[in-house]
Amino acid sequence: MTLNKPWMLRGAFALGAIGLVIVLMQVTLFGKKSDAAKTSAKPLPLVSVVRAEARDLPVKLSAHGHVVPLNQVDVRPQVGGTVRGIHFREGDEVKAGQLLFTIDSSDVIAQLERTQASAAQIEAQVDEAERDLARIKQLAKLRYYSTSAVDTSTSKLESLKAQHKAVQAEVASSRLQVERTRIAAPMAGLTGALAVHPGSLAQTTAAVPLVTVVQIDPIGVEFSLPESQLARLLDARAAGTVRIELQTPDGNRLPGSLVFVNNTVNTDSGTITLKASFPNGARSLWPGAYVELVIDAGVSRGAIVLPPQALLEGPQGRFVYVLDQDNKAQVRPVELLRLQEQMAVVDGLNGGERVVAEGHAGLKPGAAVRIAARTGKDA
Template identity: 40%
Template sequence: MSRRLVFWLIGGGVVAVVAWAAFKPAGAQADKSGPGGRPTVVALVDSKLQDVPVRYEAQGTVTALNSVELRPQVASTIREVHLKEGQDVQKGQLLFTLDGRNDVTKVDQSAADLAQAEAQLADAERNLVRAKEMVRQNFVSQSAVDTAQSTADSQRAAVVAKRAALNSAKVGLSYQSLTAPFAGRAGAIDVHPGSLVQPGSTAPLVTLTQLDPIAVSFTLPQAELPRLLAAQQSGKIPAQALLDQNGTLDGKLTFIDNTVDAASGTIRLKAEFANPKRQLWPGAYVRIAVDLGTDKNAVILPVGALQTGPEKQFVYQVGPDQTVQPRDIRLSRIFTLEGKQYAVVAGLEAGAKVVAEGGQNLRPGGKVTEAKPGGKNDGKSGGKGGPQAQVADAQASH
């Protein structure tokens, strides 16, 4: 036998061994999870019926119920500033005084004109009384009474006009004093005594923001709109602001927008909270939860049991012969109970045994065996790290 022939025989043997090594493990692995093959070690769970509180959480933005930029209504100069930056103020508290000496003079002049008109009216009414008395005694004609009556009516109208002028002057004077329209917190102040201010200026004198109560604006999927409206009809909808360090602040839902955002498919909502300790601050982000009643007799499963297919979600249901078949389900929502996440599903009856962990490498008709509590996987279940690692991968994929 020549060396060349020996070389070709050895080379062909090596190729055959490599091909066998490449294809045999794949076939063996397929047999393990297929019908009649070696069972895959998985964790199983029974679906349960349970009354589940309907609670939705969303990221919200703290917004003030009232925020106003104070601006002057007349051109004048600042005479006195009665507050400091960042100060809490009460409704009606005096904030700024402008130079109103000219308006004070107008008020005084109008008051004097009114007093004069009232004196003239009193004289005209006395003359009218005398004229009527003289007519009864036939000392004057009726025309004298008519003249006196006309004079009195004219003076009465003059009094009304002068009183209106006085009120107008008082309104003008009131523009020289700026008060807080509601209780809140003052922002930055960019004016000082002597500063010239006028209507239409770019910068306000100060921005006043209400902090108590305060609101949180957030959104929920439009699919929850019917439940939101039904809960609103039945009464107050409780809400909670989830603060740092596990603190909460109780409030209520006060606003459901009248349109759905077509771009995002969400509905805008607003909840109101008492905020005496200033735990919520305008512009800050906060997690908010809304309670919408209870789902009676809901079918629940651990989130790890859910599998995602090309078109829909499903679970592997275990039959009496310990084989698995996919069962299409519809996920309603996910909630947390005692630190664990559960899914509310439709399309699965209560008491169904499904694969909770280790279902990533299963195939329809594959046999399974239940992992012993606290036991170790032998590594032959067809997935890396056994059921626990597979569940971590499944939750990451969701």
């Protein structure tokens, strides 16, 4: 159709202009929606990863403990009485068998003398009964005495011998009581504070001992370790490879030896109590002091190590994020065995896994990630 009239040409131009405006508006709106969609898309979390590495690692454990005496004796009286003498000064080092206290022995000495007199009296009666029995037996052979008379004399002698044996036991007991009025040191060691003074009454039922003697050389240290380390420690102990060192106050290291492993694990703390022995000739270690220990428990073969910052704490315990083949983060529970050489030794990984070391903020299980940097071997 030919548009040869002016009004028809003007109408066609108007319709074309309106169509162009509609197209431009649609393009503009679509462009804005595309820009908004691009703007709303969040970038993937940016993380750094490390490869879980298996190493043959020396097992070095650290612990804190308190110095304790390996031997300690509370000196108590075994007989009551007045303290007549104290033969040392509190705080002195004493030798085994050294006289410490003298208790008034007048009562027990009198008792000893009475029992000795009784023993002598009965002994004389026994001698007389033996002579009578011998004479009656001789006369019985001549038929001056009957057999019953011999039996009577024999019974009398046996009764007197039994009485003599009993009174001899009383004499021994009284003599022991006299000896106990002199109290000697049961072992060599360092004495503590005195609880009595000359003139004080020493009682066998007293709650407080006269003095306490502790062994000072060698001396012990009591400490505890997590139960997770018990199997490794026992293996090393059986192999004779356990080494213990103590940090002395002057900064030196003092070697010692493991002397005790408790037979139960504390169910409240999940720890095991141990005790080590250390030489203390210089008297640098004092009972009750707080010390630091380093325990070498052999070598852990194929230990899995990670940077400490790779470990996270959740309601179910410690865990790490492991990347799968699609670079998606998956939760893997782990157990922290110890921190050593600025690395975390863990259980729960096989070695070789790619573990998120940094960039945990906002990371969720199953989320895809971008790897910004790789650290460690073959990460």
